[in-house]
Amino acid sequence: MFFYDNYHFYSNKDCETLSLLYFYVMLKTFKKHIETNLEFLNDTRLIIAISGGVDSVVLSELCKSINLDFALAHCNFNLRAEESNADEDFVSELADQLDVEVFIQNFDTQAYADEHKRSIQMAARELRYDWFAELAEQLQFDYILTAHHADDNLETFLINFTRGTGLNGLTGIPVVNDNIVRPLLPFSREVIEAHAREHNIMWREDSSNSSRKYLRNKLRHEVVPILKEINPQLLDSFQSTIENLNDTADIIEESLDAVAKRAITIIDDNGISYKISEFKKVNNPKAYLFEMFKDYGFTEWNDVVALLDAQSGKQVLSNSHRLIKHREHIILTEIKSENFESISILESDAKVETLFGVLLFDEADAIFDNSNNVIYVDRDKVVFPLELRTWKEGDNFYPLGMKGKKKISKYLKDEKLSLVDKENTWLLTSNDDVLWVVGKRADNRFRVTDETNNILKIELN
Template sequence: MLPVKQFVEFIEKKKLFTAGTQILAAVSGGMDSVLMVHLLKAAGFNFGIAHCNFRLRGNDALTDQEFTRNLAQQLDVNFHTTNFDTREYAATQQVSIQMAARDLRYQWFNHLCVTAGYQVISLAHHQNDAIETILLNLTRGTGIAGMHGILPANGNLVRPMLFMSRAQIADLVRQEGLAYVEDSSNASVKYARNKIRHQVVPILKELNPSLEVTFEQNLQNFRELEELLHLQVAQLKGTILTHHGDEVHIALDDIRQLRPQRLLLYGLLQPYGFTDTLINDLISALDKHPGRLIENTAYSLVVDRDRVIISKRKQQGDGNVQVNVGSTDIDVTYSQYRLTLLHDNSPLIVKGNPLSVSVDADLLSYPLTVRAWQQGDFFYPLGMKTRQKLSDFFVHQKIPVNRKNDIPMLVNGNGDIVWIAGYRLNERYKVTENTKKVTIFELIKL
């Protein structure tokens, strides 16, 4: 007899779906998914069947496709099927065949949900799949998130068969005389998961015949530990993370006091895409000289003097922008700023506004250039007779590493840096008593 009561109780306990939910059942034709749809039918749920042909097994794949079509007719439910050129997709996306198949099927499943009105996608993973996933994660390296195994519900994906083991499924299929198809690739140890299934798990079951029950208890413990960690991280986000415009700051003293430091820091920074390796880099930089820059593809993290500064990565300026002289005022847009210039026939000196500067117009050689700073740049800061490297100037001004590239450099036609916009004029271009004509530059943040 089918375990309909246990099936429904598990669905209700895990809140996977209700009697009125429109369910898309992913069916390969193997015994796991075949038993799942028979249970769905016996329990009275509304579902349709979806089957993917990945064109990887020739006639065998066509046989599986036809089997699932007949199964849908037998159960009197809607049937959806599609064929993929999995090898071409894998080559184009530069991913493995397994990853290509996974991407293709979930993209299609979600498409069916939108076009056919399904609300959840039901997958036939069972307890042994969860064990194999954990062992794979441990082999490859994982944090606590990789220890919770396969979740009963994850977004619109539900797994109502997680209360059963592979052996229990096989016994039921045999007792009920349910027809199914066997994927010959499941017996191959070419794939990592199959090696664990056929070579590792049998040895573990020799040590513990109740391996599935033990692992289910372990999974529950890991899930509760993960929930506890999430609660602790959420509390920390509200106390030690501060937002400053588009930046996030964390005081170094707060990081030093975290216990356990690495685990909690990973929880805080994971939303910004920082990996274990980058977290280790950050911890090693905490008590060293400030200015360490750590980046991933989306975010920059700077270890400043007393805090960590996280911000979205910006392009290295917007390239060089040329400023040509003309008879009218000129308006130049660069990065986050608009730079305007005004010609004046009197030696006017702008004071009290760091975003405006007066320059001796006769010393300018057009076209001027607006660009980001470069290693090796130097200038003569206003009030000084000796030159200074921009890198040293930035240090003295306590400008964090991640902000340096946002500062426009106004460069003369002869290569001199005339103005570090918003910060300091070059001493050699200041207005003096001998100045006859002035050009006024103003920086406006967009």
């Protein structure tokens, strides 16, 4: 057997002597790591995500030894019958021993997985992190500590590698990700377990960790040992590789930021617009498109590239977003699942909240503003209640300043609006007649004339 202490490997003949030093060596190294790299954890309130396994128990012991202010948070996923309940009891006892607060949450993980069509592992992950975030927000904890270590980092790298990924999937688990912090990443599983054994630290073994059912376990038990046999300093080599890849990722990020800065023309509630010409200037448009849009769930990258030369209106969909070609731009927009219901506006309403702003209604003595977001109409021609709704095929109106009637669809096309803008066009109607294409054009039938006695001002803020 070999012990890895982040710097050297030792044979069996050295282990007996070294074991006596493990508590102090690991504690000293851990304390130095906190002081050098994670100093912000001092004087803050922390949650330690604890399963009862050796990694999270050792993390808790180490944090107690250096006097960090923390509470424990344990998830009982109810997947292993009495074993899950025994884990919960163990964590409660550990909290008593450490004299810290403990929070325990029970989940029906199988029901959640079935309802949301998730694997058990993904369901547990979502439940766990959602609860941690809720706990931190409600009770004002600053950071959530997890016990991921060097071997977890290697396994995650291999999982991403086998499934196919971009560079970001090969840069390892970040030590800090928002308010999630992983203080044990510099330490190997062997060092953590040796530390626990030599100092009589008790922990719980999860029986599912020995199963080959999950990819991570297959890699842990079958692949990683072979890699370590080939290269006894595998974790050292891996850490160097991760550092090199992260350096490369920084360079790529700078290049992406430069292209994005030149390409993005509009950011608003409807989405983000990118100039196609900026993607065509680079040597490998597909690579830039992938890095720019990979976090939005797109998978058909050849179709995304084809948008650069597609006709206006062409779309590529993911589960959550769309990329739409509009003239010389690509528009990224979220797919909205809600059904827009119409809003009824009474004569007594002076202020109406909408999805796209606030409508204000007031009397006016004269016309002072001709912007798209303000209209003045003949109050005596308006029939209440007004209706605010999205436009539909067959709608028409008499555009102010133009002669005759025009279909809304034709008007929007003539205005050269994108598909996204068309979908987010609302109408204010009076007795089924269009009073205002909101934010765009008023209807001529309600205009203020010399015959008008009462003026109604309608403003979009």
